[in-house]
Amino acid sequence: MSKKNKSEVGKPSRHKSFAARELQLSIAVLAVLALLGGLVLQSVSKALTSHFGFATPVLGILLIVGYIAIVALLALFFAHRLVGPFRRLEFEMKKISDGEYDRRLTVRNKDDLHIRNFVAYANTFLSEFEAMSKEYNSLSALSMTKLKEIREGLESENIDCAELKEEIVSLEGRLHEFKEKW
Structure with missing residues (x-):
């Protein structure tokens, strides 16, 4: 019995673990920045209270509004970094669906690792689909030519039955090969 490697027994591989760590790190940085922003706001609030000597409920409300603004800005930045590339991908996928099968998806190096991995898999799929499409077109043209020859015969x-049978078997074989391959 052969040994299974770690990725076969359900354990995450190093690459998957690295990708998850990068996303976790991004979220952790977002949380730390939000907390630091809150601490800065609280320090400013204490400084204003001690320096000017006014402690009003408005200051507490401004502190809450400021903290919400910091969290919202950080969330917008993070969402833009994570979701932003999908606009480009949507545009490129529309071009591909319109028939530009040789087109490939592109991402920037600074885009999220999960998005870059998705694009790599999608481009592999597109390459295989393009190859299949070309092979299908070639097989279709060959089939039409052979069927025309058989019909004309x-x-x-003026056609030999053995030759006709050989042509049909050959065509069936090519169709079966295509079906098995794709």
Whole structure:
């Protein structure tokens, strides 16, 4: 019995673990920045209270509003970094669906690792689809040519049955190969 490697037994591989760590690190940085922003606001509030000597409920409300603004800005930045590339990908996928099968998806190096991995898999799929499409078109053209030859031979009644059978078996074989491959 052969040994299974770590990725086969359900344990995450190093690459998957690294990708998850990068996302976790981004979220942790976002949380730390939000907390630091809150601490800065609280320090400013204490400084204003001690320096000017006014402690009003408005200051507490401004502190809450400021903290909400910091969290909102950080969330917008993070969301833009994570979701922003999908606009480009949507545009490129529309071009591909319109028939530009040789087009590939692109991402920037600073885009999220999960998005870059997704694009790599999508581009692999697109390459295989393009190859399949070309092979299908070639097989379709060959089939049409062979069927035309068979039809013309039958119409002229000048065809050998063994030759006809050989052509049909050959065509069936090519169709079966295509089906098995794709």
